[in-house]
Amino acid sequence: MKNYHRLGEIQNDLRLQKVSCLALVEHYLKNIEDNKDLNAFIEVFIEEAKERAKAIDLKLKHNKAGKLAGLIFGIKDLICYQDHQVSGSSNILKGFESQITATAVQRLLDEDAIVIGRQNCDEFGMGSSNENSAHGNVRNAADHSRVPGGSSGGSAVAVQADMCQISLGTDTGGSVRQPAAFTGVIGLKPTYSRISRWGLLAYASSFDTIGIFSKSIEDNATVLAVIAGKDKLDGTSSSEPVKAFNDNPDKQTYKIAYLSEAITSDGVQEEVKSVLQRTLDTLANEGHDLQKIDFPLLDYILPAYYILTTAEASTNLSRYDGAHYGHRSIDTTNLESMYKLSRTEGFGPEVQRRIMLGTFVLSADYYDAYFTKAQKARQLIKEATEKILSEFDFIVIPTTPTTAFKLGQHQDSPLEMYMADLFTVQASVTGIPAISIPMGNDSNNLPIGIQIMSRAFDENKLFAISKSLLKEETPF
Numbered sequence: 001m002k003n004y005h006r007l008g009e010i011q012n013d014l015r016l017q018k019v020s021c022l023a024l025v026e027h028y029l030k031n032i033e034d035n036k037d038l039n040a041f042i043e044v045f046i047e048e049a050k051e052r053a054k055a056i057d058l059k060l061k062h063n064k065a066g067k068l069a070g071l072i073f074g075i076k077d078l079i080c081y082q083d084h085q086v087s088g089s090s091n092i093l094k095g096f097e098s099q100i101t102a103t104a105v106q107r108l109l110d111e112d113a114i115v116i117g118r119q120n121c122d123e124f125g126m127g128s129s130n131e132n133s134a135h136g137n138v139r140n141a142a143d144h145s146r147v148p149g150g151s152s153g154g155s156a157v158a159v160q161a162d163m164c165q166i167s168l169g170t171d172t173g174g175s176v177r178q179p180a181a182f183t184g185v186i187g188l189k190p191t192y193s194r195i196s197r198w199g200l201l202a203y204a205s206s207f208d209t210i211g212i213f214s215k216s217i218e219d220n221a222t223v224l225a226v227i228a229g230k231d232k233l234d235g236t237s238s239s240e241p242v243k244a245f246n247d248n249p250d251k252q253t254y255k256i257a258y259l260s261e262a263i264t265s266d267g268v269q270e271e272v273k274s275v276l277q278r279t280l281d282t283l284a285n286e287g288h289d290l291q292k293i294d295f296p297l298l299d300y301i302l303p304a305y306y307i308l309t310t311a312e313a314s315t316n317l318s319r320y321d322g323a324h325y326g327h328r329s330i331d332t333t334n335l336e337s338m339y340k341l342s343r344t345e346g347f348g349p350e351v352q353r354r355i356m357l358g359t360f361v362l363s364a365d366y367y368d369a370y371f372t373k374a375q376k377a378r379q380l381i382k383e384a385t386e387k388i389l390s391e392f393d394f395i396v397i398p399t400t401p402t403t404a405f406k407l408g409q410h411q412d413s414p415l416e417m418y419m420a421d422l423f424t425v426q427a428s429v430t431g432i433p434a435i436s437i438p439m440g441n442d443s444n445n446l447p448i449g450i451q452i453m454s455r456a457f458d459e460n461k462l463f464a465i466s467k468s469l470l471k472e473e474t475p476f
Helices: 007-015 021-034 046-061 103-110 153-160 177-183 217-227 260-264 270-285 298-319 335-346 349-362 367-391 414-421 425-430 459-470
Strands: 041-044 072-076 114-119 166-171 186-189 209-214 255-259 289-293 394-398 434-441 447-454
Touching (some): 007 217, 021 072, 021 114, 041 153, 046 114, 103 114, 103 166, 103 217, 114 153, 177 186, 177 209, 186 217, 255 260, 260 270, 270 447, 298 349, 298 367, 298 414, 367 425, 394 459, 447 459
Parallel strands (some): 072 114
Antiparallel strands (some): 041 114, 166 209, 394 447
């Protein structure tokens, strides 16, 4: 079976009876088995996916199928699916079955998409390489010695290696966009609140966003249109009207800003700079107005992000204490030892590091010195970014400073690992939408991603300019 680039091709073949949903599921199941060394999936819903495929084939026969019939998708192991395990790729939740289905998942199922399994990730979304999982490392299909990025590495690789058509990941500081760049697929972080967080295991609640991996802009837009919108189960979900994201707006020229640091910084790989410059040249040749800008607060974005997210993580992860559900140590002798031993045994080193850092910055002696200052910095960064976007339609920068690094390369230096998020955290701190699109490869044939950011709720413009850059000729 061919590697379908977009859902429209699949549905056309379904109409012509060249393929069936069952055949599609069996195709992806074979690819999952053939690529099991990549460790992208934690659990595959083999029989369930087949049975659902048969039911949807019957619906298609009677012209009663939903708009996403033929779409096979996977879910990151932070997103709940009722009566199925969800662990956050952590031993603290080993064997735990969810009692709810995430709104984003349910909305896809309601339109007859088929979920094929849950995907490996960094523990509780904390990591930039997918090396922090209780289920082991995920490997990049482009080079098995390289990381796929994180934290949604399994979700990105599943789309990269054609193990599903779409993946739902999560993005707190770049966890969809960074692995999308490392694996050569499309990764969208929509505006914060655009997609309901109901059924998403919390890491940092004011940052967490469900995002979408796809092979085409068209599929990304189609899925967003289905899962976006107000949800009564999530009070933080936006009431902003959901547009038809796959409507192609009238062709127009845009004002586009790009950061001078992305071109001049020694920390950015030369081949990444070259691809960025080539992308900028393409945009200029298409008649867009480009302008180089400086962002004086750039040095403050990453520290503010890590202070605030670790503080929120410290609070959110306090619920995993061995008392109510999840792992409980068998060596406990009293209540205090139960808490200490259960959390020590259940959480991995990176999660422990971030909980301790978050607890420190929230402590009475340091709250004002760190947490309060970081909140103020976040507001300044948000205001400065919004000012730029009041004058420009987009900000264009690399998604990552380098291409995918080798497994184990940064494991002994958390600071080096955190720097992989340098260009992605701005959109997360400010809540604006951002997309990573594949725009080339380096000399090792490793993918390079370019990131485009826009004003809040301007996803349709992001899709339009991305489609133009990727030369997607087929109509939305």
